[in-house]
Amino acid sequence: MTLSEKPPVLSLSNIVSGYRELTVLKGISFDVAAGAFVTVVGPNGHGKSTLLKTISGLVPLKQGSIGINGSPAPGQPHAIAALGVAHVPQGDMLFPEMSVLENLLMGAYLAPSRAEIDRRLDEVYTLLPKLADRRHQIASSLSGGERRMAGIGRGLMMGGEILLIDEPSLGLAPLVIEQVYGVIAELSRSGRTILLVEENPARVADLADHLHLLDDGEIVWSGPPAELLARDELLATYLGG
Numbered sequence: 001m002t003l004s005e006k007p008p009v010l011s012l013s014n015i016v017s018g019y020r021e022l023t024v025l026k027g028i029s030f031d032v033a034a035g036a037f038v039t040v041v042g043p044n045g046h047g048k049s050t051l052l053k054t055i056s057g058l059v060p061l062k063q064g065s066i067g068i069n070g071s072p073a074p075g076q077p078h079a080i081a082a083l084g085v086a087h088v089p090q091g092d093m094l095f096p097e098m099s100v101l102e103n104l105l106m107g108a109y110l111a112p113s114r115a116e117i118d119r120r121l122d123e124v125y126t127l128l129p130k131l132a133d134r135r136h137q138i139a140s141s142l143s144g145g146e147r148r149m150a151g152i153g154r155g156l157m158m159g160g161e162i163l164l165i166d167e168p169s170l171g172l173a174p175l176v177i178e179q180v181y182g183v184i185a186e187l188s189r190s191g192r193t194i195l196l197v198e199e200n201p202a203r204v205a206d207l208a209d210h211l212h213l214l215d216d217g218e219i220v221w222s223g224p225p226a227e228l229l230a231r232d233e234l235l236a237t238y239l240g241g
């Protein structure tokens with residue numbers, strides 16, 4: 001079965017959302033198949049973070065609907081997380097005075113048992129061995145790249161199969177961005193479904209199955225990364241060349 005033939009684990013239908021009287025997303029529709037790597041690219045301030053926050057229930061829908069694994073998404077963020085949707089927010093959003101381990105454990109607040117928490121911790125430490133080395137260090141003493149890895153690790157501790165990852169490259173040096181994307185590629189290979197937002201499509205050229213270009217709250221183009229990168233006029237119009 002090809003990716004497009006697999007049933008969607010995430011289905012967005014005409015999503016309209018925003019903040020009080022401000023409407024940011026103006027009717028977004030697309031599906032994400034099980035195991036797919038889908039990226040939403042676009043300039044800053046045009047609604048990428050709002051899209052992920054709407055899916056994870058942090059920003060309420062004004063119109064439209066969201067399906068998760070074929071059923072209507074519940075309204076509450078914890079109920080959405082319990083369905084396996086893990087949100088890795090923009091920036092690090094760690095508790096700076098807590099240790100790496102304590103930050104990771106905060107992600108497992110819905111885990112059903114201590115054994116399951118330990119299983120997830122083992123998995124996170126295998127994927128991100130630096131976090132195991134630094135487990136007792138307070139988060140504020142980590143490097144930028146390590147903090148980003150800890151943020152991803154905390155998302156994994158939620159146990160989700162659907163990862164919403166918000167601009168993982170933000171504020172990092174090029175070499176560190178490569179390392180962070182290496183980890184995300186590994187997560188994709190492990191079978192997880194990834195919906196990631198990113199300003200620069202070149203960063204996901206070798207990773208994403210499909211891109212959506214978001215401009216002013218609307219999807220203005222969709223297709224494979226190589227196609228977007230070959231479209232100079234789209235890059236110039238929407239992404240500043």
Ligand SMILES: Nc1ncnc2c1ncn2[C@@H]1O[C@H](COP(=O)(O)OP(=O)(O)OP(=O)(O)O)[C@@H](O)[C@H]1O
Nearest residue numbers: 019022024042043044045046047048049050051167
């Ligand atoms: N909590 C909020 N309250 C009011 N307006 C907000 C809030 N968060 C974001 N906005 C506004 O919503 C619009 C879209 O912001 P959003 O963060 O979704 O964009 P983005 O594409 O993710 O860009 P960035 O990467 O810079 O966050 C912007 O005009 C922003 O000012």
